[in-house]
Amino acid sequence: MTDKPGIVITGASGRMGQMLIKTVLDSDTARLAGVVERTGHDWVGQDIGIAMGGPAQGVIVTDDALAAFSTAQAVIDFTAPEATLAFSKLAAEAGCVHVIGTTGMSETQIADLDPAASQTVIVRAGNMSLGVNLLVQLTRKVAAALDEDFDIEVIEAHHHHKVDAPSGTALMLGEAAAEGRGVSLSEVSDRGRDGITGARKKGDIGFTAIRGGDIVGEHDVLFAAKGERIVLRHMATDRAIFARGALKAALWGQGKPPGAYDMIDVLGL
Ligand SMILES: NC(=O)c1ccc[n+]([C@@H]2O[C@H](COP(=O)([O-])OP(=O)(O)OC[C@H]3O[C@@H](n4cnc5c(N)ncnc54)[C@H](O)[C@@H]3O)[C@@H](O)[C@H]2O)c1
Numbered sequence: 001m002t003d004k005p006g007i008v009i010t011g012a013s014g015r016m017g018q019m020l021i022k023t024v025l026d027s028d029t030a031r032l033a034g035v036v037e038r039t040g041h042d043w044v045g046q047d048i049g050i051a052m053g054g055p056a057q058g059v060i061v062t063d064d065a066l067a068a069f070s071t072a073q074a075v076i077d078f079t080a081p082e083a084t085l086a087f088s089k090l091a092a093e094a095g096c097v098h099v100i101g102t103t104g105m106s107e108t109q110i111a112d113l114d115p116a117a118s119q120t121v122i123v124r125a126g127n128m129s130l131g132v133n134l135l136v137q138l139t140r141k142v143a144a145a146l147d148e149d150f151d152i153e154v155i156e157a158h159h160h161h162k163v164d165a166p167s168g169t170a171l172m173l174g175e176a177a178a179e180g181r182g183v184s185l186s187e188v189s190d191r192g193r194d195g196i197t198g199a200r201k202k203g204d205i206g207f208t209a210i211r212g213g214d215i216v217g218e219h220d221v222l223f224a225a226k227g228e229r230i231v232l233r234h235m236a237t238d239r240a241i242f243a244r245g246a247l248k249a250a251l252w253g254q255g256k257p258p259g260a261y262d263m264i265d266v267l268g269l
């Protein structure tokens with residue numbers, strides 16, 4: 001028996017799922033309590049170590065999320081919006097901290113997490129890395145210091161498998177820029193330029209999404225004015241940064257009052 005918090009990883013076979021499993025297995029402060037995949041996936045029923053091409057770990061991939069969550073203290077979930085919503089109810093029922101890295105959730109889906117957040121700790125962020133969360137704070141400060149003579153554009157690049165755009169990180173950066181300016185992002189967001197769009201509207205915050213190859217994640221926040229430009233940039237080269245942040249959040253959430261938190265809370269930025 002051990003008193004290290006038990007962590008369940010959902011989406012076990014995914015790019016982030018596998019990185020999270022490695023991170024927890026390598027950790028001195030947490031133990032892998034379970035791994036979940038969707039029903040019908042050929043990893044279900046296999047030992048996770050073998051499924052990942054290494055030695056057995058004594059943890060069998062299951063599609064029974066509630067049974068897995070009931071043995072654990074935290075769930076780390078980088079899957080898909082509908083799955084994350086279902087997991088939020090089960091994590092609350094099992095009394096687990098729910099760390100959500102899933103992006104592409106609609107405003108309605110985010111609001112639908114509220115009942116679970118009234119019962120347990122939810123830490124949700126479109127990017128769990130220290131660097132990006134620091135960039136969020138810097139973006140807010142720079143936007144607050146500059147006026148609308150500086151056009152703000154968020155440019156992001158990701159691998160060709162990514163299904164959502166703008167990225168969760170780009171939206172975090174856009175929100176921070178809007179907050180710094182004292183405006184609502186939904187009122188100034190310009191997401192889809194194509195054809196005769198007309199000139200750029202002063203005060204808009206623009207988004208551009210690049211998709212290609214195996215790019216892990218790159219984000220620029222551009223402040224462009226007449227005669228000068230400022231670029232704030234984060235470049236991720238290793239998914240381990242997201243997994244380390246998520247594990248930190250799972251441990252940070254132990255014993256905290258129920259509620260909706262983000263990585264700024266976890267990192268104390
Ligand atoms: N917040 C962050 O720091 C951060 C970092 C990287 C990726 N992400 C986000 O994490 C999510 C996953 O990214 P990925 O690259 O690992 O994707 P992926 O497609 O490689 O993996 C998704 C996994 O979720 C599983 N899944 C889907 N529905 C499920 C269900 N109902 N039950 C159990 N498992 C289910 C899939 O089978 C798959 O294994 C995306 O939304 C991505 O944007 C967030």
Ligand SMILES: O=C(O)C1=N[C@H](C(=O)O)CCC1
Pocket residue numbers: 103126127158162166167168169170216217
């Ligand atoms: O690979 C992904 O997908 C990523 N998603 C997050 C986002 O949408 O910002 C974080 C970076 C990687």
